[in-house]
Amino acid sequence: MRPTINIYCDESCHLETDGQPVMVLGAVYCPIEKKDEIFERLYSLKVKHGLIPKNKKDEKDNRAYYELKWNKVSEGKLEYFKDVINYFFDDDHLQFRVLVVSNKSEIAYETFQHTHDTFYYKMYFGMLKAILNPDFSHHIYIDIKDTRSREKVHKLEQVLRNDKYDYSKEIIKKVQQVRSHEVEILQLTDLLVGATGYVNRGLTSSKAKNELVNLIRHRSKYSLTKSTLLRERKFNIFIWEPQKPYFVYEQ
Secondary structure, three states, X not given: OOOEEEEEXXXXXXXXXXXXXXXXXXXXXXXXXHHHHHHHHHHHHXXXXXXXXXXXXXXXXXXXXXXXXXXXXXXXXHHHHHHHHHHHHHOOOOEEEEEEEOOHHHOOOHHHOOOHHHHHHHHHHHHHOOOOOOOOEEEEEEEOXXXXXXXXXXXXXXXXXXXXXXXXXXXXXXXXXXXXXXXXXXXXXXXXXXXXXXXXXXXXXOHHHHHHHHHHHHHHOOOOOOOOOOOOOOEEEEEEOOOOOOOOOOO
């Protein structure tokens, strides 16, 4: 039986008309047998910082639904977010891959006979292909974003299986949409994708977010604005530049 990798995907500024200069697609991944241990550790950090009750079955307490997200980073909760980042870097079973499209406005879709949708799937595949290993099976989980989520999941599944000639569904076991507030590792993906997008959008307005970005830079030893080597496993970054033809300029 093949070993299995769980991959938790998230995206930011991915719409064609959202007015944002960059698009960010990222994934945190780990061995399936480590998933429960990681979930519990991330949950315990929420308990430690008083963000949810110790009894996680207490559904009457709204804090039980506290969701780890980049847009919640604040000075009042900064120590919690620092603990999460340090935990990510300290746990050898957790890895992150992110693809940043550096300037959406410069993409000439017509030149390469693409629409924004086909470009989106090409970039999503570009993000995932550095993670997928033909010797492993993969469970891919994608955050539900909008009414087209089901369509996106089905299309991405087709793209991935066709590229890997995975007609027996051994490499890509499933691609499934999930709700991020129910999946601790997907929330971690949101945090790391958000931090990468923040830096590449040139933002500096939040003192707390700046401090967290500096911690990520320190722990990763990367600027977050340049591509890493493809073999980098812990914090892998690919900056895609639209000025260069993407059928040549790929990682």
